[in-house]
Amino acid sequence: xxxxxxxxxxxxxxxxxxxxxxxxxxxxxxxxxxxxxxxxxxxxxxxxxxxxxxxxxxxxxxxxxxxxxxxxxxxxxxxxxxxxxxxxxxxxxxxxxxxxxxxxxxxxxxxxxxxxxxxxxxxxxxxxxxxxxxxxxxxxxxxxxxxxxxxxxxxxxxxxxxxxxxxxxxxxxxxxxxxxxxxxxxxxxxxxxxxxxxxxxxxxxxxxxxxxxxxxxxxxxxxxxxxxxxxxxxxxxxxxxxxxxxxxxxxxxxxxxxxxxxxxxxxxxxxxxxxxxxxxxxxxxxxxxxxxxxxxxxxxxxxxxxxxxxxxxxxxxxxxxxxxxxxxxxxxxxxxxxxxxxxxxxxxxxxxxxxxxxxxxxxxxxxxxxxxxxxxxxxx
Numbered sequence: 001x002x003x004x005x006x007x008x009x010x011x012x013x014x015x016x017x018x019x020x021x022x023x024x025x026x027x028x029x030x031x032x033x034x035x036x037x038x039x040x041x042x043x044x045x046x047x048x049x050x051x052x053x054x055x056x057x058x059x060x061x062x063x064x065x066x067x068x069x070x071x072x073x074x075x076x077x078x079x080x081x082x083x084x085x086x087x088x089x090x091x092x093x094x095x096x097x098x099x100x101x102x103x104x105x106x107x108x109x110x111x112x113x114x115x116x117x118x119x120x121x122x123x124x125x126x127x128x129x130x131x132x133x134x135x136x137x138x139x140x141x142x143x144x145x146x147x148x149x150x151x152x153x154x155x156x157x158x159x160x161x162x163x164x165x166x167x168x169x170x171x172x173x174x175x176x177x178x179x180x181x182x183x184x185x186x187x188x189x190x191x192x193x194x195x196x197x198x199x200x201x202x203x204x205x206x207x208x209x210x211x212x213x214x215x216x217x218x219x220x221x222x223x224x225x226x227x228x229x230x231x232x233x234x235x236x237x238x239x240x241x242x243x244x245x246x247x248x249x250x251x252x253x254x255x256x257x258x259x260x261x262x263x264x265x266x267x268x269x270x271x272x273x274x275x276x277x278x279x280x281x282x283x284x285x286x287x288x289x290x291x292x293x294x295x296x297x298x299x300x301x302x303x304x305x306x307x308x309x310x311x312x313x314x315x316x317x318x319x320x321x322x323x324x325x326x327x328x329x330x331x332x333x334x335x336x337x338x339x340x341x342x343x344x345x346x347x348x349x350x351x352x353x354x355x356x357x358x359x360x361x362x363x364x365x366x367x368x369x370x371x372x373x374x375x376x377x378x379x380x
Contacts, residue, residue, distance in 0.1 A: 006059025013103035062361035068119030123153030150198035182302035197291035214244035249273035323347025
């Protein structure tokens with residue numbers, strides 16, 4: 001394989017799966033592998049990494065890391081010091097950091113090339129102080145680095161850039177609300193290509209209603225459960241992370257599409273789940289728009305955002321006062337490709353963009369690792 005352009009391996013180790021993508025020249029997808037969650041899929045990960053190493057000239061590996069803490073505000077080359085630092089941040093996003101660390105260690109053992117950590121929090125490092133600062137004692141903020149970090153940064157960054165391309169507009173002149181709606185969910189207010197507000201906070205538990213996460217709750221409610229009801233910290237953490245959200249509202253695991261069907265059939269709990277989800281989403285979009293001072297485009301991405309036309313339609317109906325509107329035919333047919341689904345002349349455009357965190361990972365790796373281990377092929 002000597003003399004061939006080197007590829008980038010993008011590793012996205014999440015709480016429920018490990019996604020591996022090999023990207024070559026022009027961001028051409030050379031290979032795609034999806035594995036089960038770590039640690040259970042550890043042996044399969046080792047085998048798959050070795051297979052990809054033997055098949056492709058991989059010049060760098062880019063890893064998605066959910067939380068970078070107060071220091072890591074840009075992609076960084078992975079070394080033992082960084083691994084130790086990430087280990088200390090484990091408690092801020094335990095269901096995400098542990099698999100990311102396991103994947104990092106496994107990939108470094110198999111692939112002796114530059115490894116780059118790309119932090120989901122980095123895109124939100126540009127939040128102004130008014131958006132990032134909690135009204136809590138200064139001693140806490142300074143001692144523990146407590147602030148709004150925001151997450152899904154790789155997805156929000158890609159969605160914003162892709163939206164500008166689809167609109168034929170200058171990203172630096174757009175006011176966008178990007179909606180990453182999947183198992184986890186968050187919104188970002190993007191102005192001049194930079195995040196100026198977001199719904200997730202110190203951890204990925206904050207903000208919108210999610211598949212099993214509660215999203216925002218009154219902190220006094222949590223204190224009451226601990227003090228008055230005697231609920232232990234471990235139960236609180238596990239319940240808010242894994243037993244809340246749509247799961248708790250509907251009373252069973254279900255996709256949003258399934259909940260819509262159940263609600264149409266008269267299931268009151270399913271209807272409540274849809275209503276709460278949509279209520280929180282609409283309120284969040286309005287808040288992000290207020291931070292921007294207006295809205296040029298609303299961008300849906302993530303599994304739910306990409307594949308739920310009914311959600312997009314209902315959201316647009318409730319946001320019509322902001323100039324948001326979808327074309328019924330365009331909206332219904334979106335899903336296979338990135339698309340503008342608003343009618344011509346709409347005050348605020350609506351777009352569907354397929355989440356491509358792998359492209360953001362590869363982009364960061366190329367920028368940081370080029371020249372260190374051969375020539376990393378740049379995107380055309």
